[in-house]
Amino acid sequence: MSVKLTDVAKLAQVSPTTVSRVINNYGYISEKTRKKVFSAMKQLNYQPNSLARSLQGKKTRLIGAIVPSLTNPFFAELVSRIEELLNRKDYKLILCNAVQDSSHKEREYLNMLKANQVDGIISGTHNLDITEYQETGLPIVSFDRNLGPDVPVVSSDNYQGGWVATKSLINSGCKKIAFFGNIKGSNNPTDLRLKGYQDAINEYGLKEILVPMNFYESANLKKMAFQKLLSQQKIDGAFFTDDFSANLFWQYSRFNHFKDCENIKVIGYDGTSIMRQLNPDLSTIAQPIEEIANLLVDLLIKRINHEELSDSNYVLPITLIKGNSL
Amino acid sequence: MSVKLTDVAKLAQVSPTTVSRVINNYGYISEKTRKKVFSAMKQLNYQPNSLARSLQGKKTRLIGAIVPSLTNPFFAELVSRIEELLNRKDYKLILCNAVQDSSHKEREYLNMLKANQVDGIISGTHNLDITEYQETGLPIVSFDRNLGPDVPVVSSDNYQGGWVATKSLINSGCKKIAFFGNIKGSNNPTDLRLKGYQDAINEYGLKEILVPMNFYESANLKKMAFQKLLSQQKIDGAFFTDDFSANLFWQYSRFNHFKDCENIKVIGYDGTSIMRQLNPDLSTIAQPIEEIANLLVDLLIKRINHEELSDSNYVLPITLIKGNSL
DNA sequence: TTGAAAGCGCTAACAC
DNA sequence: GTGTTAGCGCTTTCAA
Numbered sequence: 001m002s003v004k005l006t007d008v009a010k011l012a013q014v015s016p017t018t019v020s021r022v023i024n025n026y027g028y029i030s031e032k033t034r035k036k037v038f039s040a041m042k043q044l045n046y047q048p049n050s051l052a053r054s055l056q057g058k059k060t061r062l063i064g065a066i067v068p069s070l071t072n073p074f075f076a077e078l079v080s081r082i083e084e085l086l087n088r089k090d091y092k093l094i095l096c097n098a099v100q101d102s103s104h105k106e107r108e109y110l111n112m113l114k115a116n117q118v119d120g121i122i123s124g125t126h127n128l129d130i131t132e133y134q135e136t137g138l139p140i141v142s143f144d145r146n147l148g149p150d151v152p153v154v155s156s157d158n159y160q161g162g163w164v165a166t167k168s169l170i171n172s173g174c175k176k177i178a179f180f181g182n183i184k185g186s187n188n189p190t191d192l193r194l195k196g197y198q199d200a201i202n203e204y205g206l207k208e209i210l211v212p213m214n215f216y217e218s219a220n221l222k223k224m225a226f227q228k229l230l231s232q233q234k235i236d237g238a239f240f241t242d243d244f245s246a247n248l249f250w251q252y253s254r255f256n257h258f259k260d261c262e263n264i265k266v267i268g269y270d271g272t273s274i275m276r277q278l279n280p281d282l283s284t285i286a287q288p289i290e291e292i293a294n295l296l297v298d299l300l301i302k303r304i305n306h307e308e309l310s311d312s313n314y315v316l317p318i319t320l321i322k323g324n325s326l
Numbered sequence: 327m328s329v330k331l332t333d334v335a336k337l338a339q340v341s342p343t344t345v346s347r348v349i350n351n352y353g354y355i356s357e358k359t360r361k362k363v364f365s366a367m368k369q370l371n372y373q374p375n376s377l378a379r380s381l382q383g384k385k386t387r388l389i390g391a392i393v394p395s396l397t398n399p400f401f402a403e404l405v406s407r408i409e410e411l412l413n414r415k416d417y418k419l420i421l422c423n424a425v426q427d428s429s430h431k432e433r434e435y436l437n438m439l440k441a442n443q444v445d446g447i448i449s450g451t452h453n454l455d456i457t458e459y460q461e462t463g464l465p466i467v468s469f470d471r472n473l474g475p476d477v478p479v480v481s482s483d484n485y486q487g488g489w490v491a492t493k494s495l496i497n498s499g500c501k502k503i504a505f506f507g508n509i510k511g512s513n514n515p516t517d518l519r520l521k522g523y524q525d526a527i528n529e530y531g532l533k534e535i536l537v538p539m540n541f542y543e544s545a546n547l548k549k550m551a552f553q554k555l556l557s558q559q560k561i562d563g564a565f566f567t568d569d570f571s572a573n574l575f576w577q578y579s580r581f582n583h584f585k586d587c588e589n590i591k592v593i594g595y596d597g598t599s600i601m602r603q604l605n606p607d608l609s610t611i612a613q614p615i616e617e618i619a620n621l622l623v624d625l626l627i628k629r630i631n632h633e634e635l636s637d638s639n640y641v642l643p644i645t646l647i648k649g650n651s652l
Numbered sequence: 653t654t655g656a657a658a659g660c661g662c663t664a665a666c667a668c
Numbered sequence: 669g670t671g672t673t674a675g676c677g678c679t680t681t682c683a684a
Contacts, residue, residue, distance in 0.1 A: 014670075014671085015670065015671045015672080016671090017670070017671060017672080017673095018669085018670060018671075021669095021670085027669080027670090028669050028670085029669070029670085030669060030670090033669080033670080052676090054676090055675095055676045055677065055678090056675085056676055057676065
C-alpha cells in the first residue's frame with residue numbers, strides 16, 4: 001500500500017490531526033510544525049488519498065461528461081476545452097462516450113457517475129426520460145438538450161444559425177435550397193435550425209426541400225442520399241447542420257461530375273478549427289465553442305456551489321463564416 | 327445524503343453484512359433474503375458508493391489517459407475507442423489533456439491520478455523524466471513513447487511506415503522527396519518514421535530534404551514553411567508524419583497556384599476515418615487505431631492483474647492507402 | 653445462513 | 669497550538 005497520513009504523522013512526530021490541518025491549511029499551526037510536516041510529506045512523497053477525503057463528505061472534484069462520439073470534431077473540440085477549464089479549477093473529467101440511441105448505455109453512465117460520487121454532470125446527449133436525470137440528484141448542465149426544468153441549457157443560437165445560413169444562400173442567388181439534417185423534431189434546441197431555415201424560405205416565397213441526414217450515418221449512406229436527391233430535382237443551394245456532411249457534399253458536387261452540380265452553393269454548421277483549416281472554402285455557421293465550454297463549466301460550478309442561476313436557457317450568438325462555397 | 331447500505335439493510339430487515347454479501351454476490355445467502363434485499367435496493371434506488379468500496383482496498387476501476395490534445399483527430403479517435411473498450415470492461419476513463427511541452431501539467435496529472443487511486447494509466451505523451459513515471463507505482467502502458475524499462479510500448483510500425491511512404495513516392499516517379507515532421511530525435515518510436523524515410527532515400531541514391539514541422543503549429547506557420555521551401559527548391563514528393571499537415575499542403579499546392587506545384591505527390595500518416603472521409607484523395611499510412619486501442623487496454627488490464635507480459639514492445643503493422651495524391 | 657465488530661485513510665468536533 | 673476520538677459507507681474476519 002502507499003504512504004498514508006499516519007505515516008507522515010509518525011515521521012513528523014505529530015498527530016494525524018495536525019497533518020490533516022497542514023494539508024487542508026485549516027486551524028492554527030505553528031510555523032515550526034508546519035515545516036516539519038511538509039518536510040515529512042516531501043520525504044515520503046506523500047499524496048493524500050482523495051477517496052478517503054471524499055468519503056468524509058468532501059467533494060470528489062470529479063465531473064462526468066456525457067457526449068456523443070468524439071469522432072465528431074465539434075465534440076472533440078468541446079470536450080477538449082471543457083477538460084482544460086475544469087483542470088484549471090482543479091476538477092477532473094470522467095469521459096462518457098454516449099452511443100447514439102442507446103438509452104441503456106446512457107442509464108449505465110448515469111448510475112456509474114452517481115456511484116462515483118461525481119460533483120456534477122455535463123451532458124450533450126439525451127436518450128433518457130427527463131425523470132431519470134432528475135433522480136440522480138446531481139447538479140447537471142446541458143448543451144443543446146432539454147433535460148428537464150431544472151437543467152440549464154447552453155446552446156448556440158440555433159434559430160439565428162438556420163436563418164442566417166439560409167439567408168446567405170438566398171443572398172448568393174439561390175432559389176432552390178435544400179436542408180440536410182434532422183427533420184423530425186427532437187424537442188431539443190437544435191430543432192430551431194430547421195425552423196430558421198423554414199422561416200427564411202417562407203419569407204422569400206421559396207419551397208422547402210428537406211433531406212433527412214445525421215452526422216453519424218456513414219459517408220456512403222450520405223452519398224446515396226445526395227445521388228438520389230440530385231437525380232430527382234435540381235437544387236442550387238444546400239444547408240447542412242454539420243460541417244462534416246457539408247464538406248462531403250461539397251466534394252461530391254465538385255468532383256463527381258454530376259450534371260450541373262459544381263455550382264451548388266453550400267453552407268455547413270459548427271465551424272470547428274479543424275474543419276476551418278481542412279477546408280477553408282466551406283462556408284459555415286460557427287458556434288462559439290470556447291464560450292460554450294466556458295459557460296457550461298461556469299454554470300455547473302455555480303450549481304455545485306448552490307448559487308442561484310439567473311436563467312435556465314443560455315443562447316450564444318453564432319458567426320457566419322463565408323468561404324468560396326457561398 | 328443519498329441512500330446507503332444501512333438504509334437498505336434496515337428496510338430489508340437484515341444486517342449490513344448481508345446486504346454487502348448480496349451486492350458482491352459472495353458467501354451463502356438464502357434465495358429469500360437475496361430477494362428481500364434486491365427488492366429493498368430497487369425500492370430505494372440504491373447505488374453503492376464506490377468511494378467507500380474502494381477505500382476497503384478494492385480497485386477504483388478508474389483509468390487515467392494522458393494524451394496530447396483531442397484537437398488531433400488521431401487522438402480523438404484513439405481515446406474514443408479506448409473509452410469504449412474500458413467501458414465494456416467496467417472501467418471508467420479520466421481524461422487528461424496534456425499540453426505540448428508542459429512537464430509541469432503532466433506532473434500534476436500524474437499526482438492527481440495517484441491521489442484518485444486510479445488502477446492504471448495509459449499515456450500517449452512524455453514530457454517528464456522516466457523516474458517520475460516509475461515513482462507513481464502504478465501500472466502504465468504507453469502509446470508511441472518510451473516511458474521506461476517497465477512500461478510496455480505500443481506503436482504502429484513507424485519504421486515501416488516511413489519506408490513504405492517514401493518508397494511509394496519513389497514508385498510514383500518522385501526524385502526530390504521532402505520529409506515534413508519532427509527532425510530532432512525525441513528518443514521515441516516515432517523517430518523511426520524519419521529513419522524509414524532516410525533509409526529509402528539512401529537506398530535509391532536520392533537526397534534528403536528535411537522540413538521541421540509539428541502537428542500543433544498553426545496552419546499559417548505551416549504555410550509559411552511551405553512557401554519558404556517551395557521558393558527555395560523544387561520538390562516532387564512530400565511525406566508528412568500526420569494527415570492534417572499533409573492535407574494542408576495538398577490544398578496549398580493544388581489551389582495556391584505556386585509555380586509547378588499542382589503535381590507534387592503527397593502522402594500523410596495516421597489514416598483516421600475522419601480524414602479519409604474528408605479528403606479521400608490524400609494518400610496515407612494508416613495506423614491500426616482499433617487494434618492499438620485494443621492492445622493498450624489489454625496490456626494495461628494484464629498489468630493491473632499482475633499478469634506477466636510476453637514483451638515490452640508491441641509494433642502493429644501499418645497499411646498504405648493510395649489516393650489520387652500519389 | 654446470518655450478524656457483530658473492526659477498520660480502510662481521512663476529517664472534524666471537542667478536549668486539553 | 670495540538671491531540672483524542674468518532675465516524676464517513678462499505679467490506680471482511682470471526683463468531684454464532
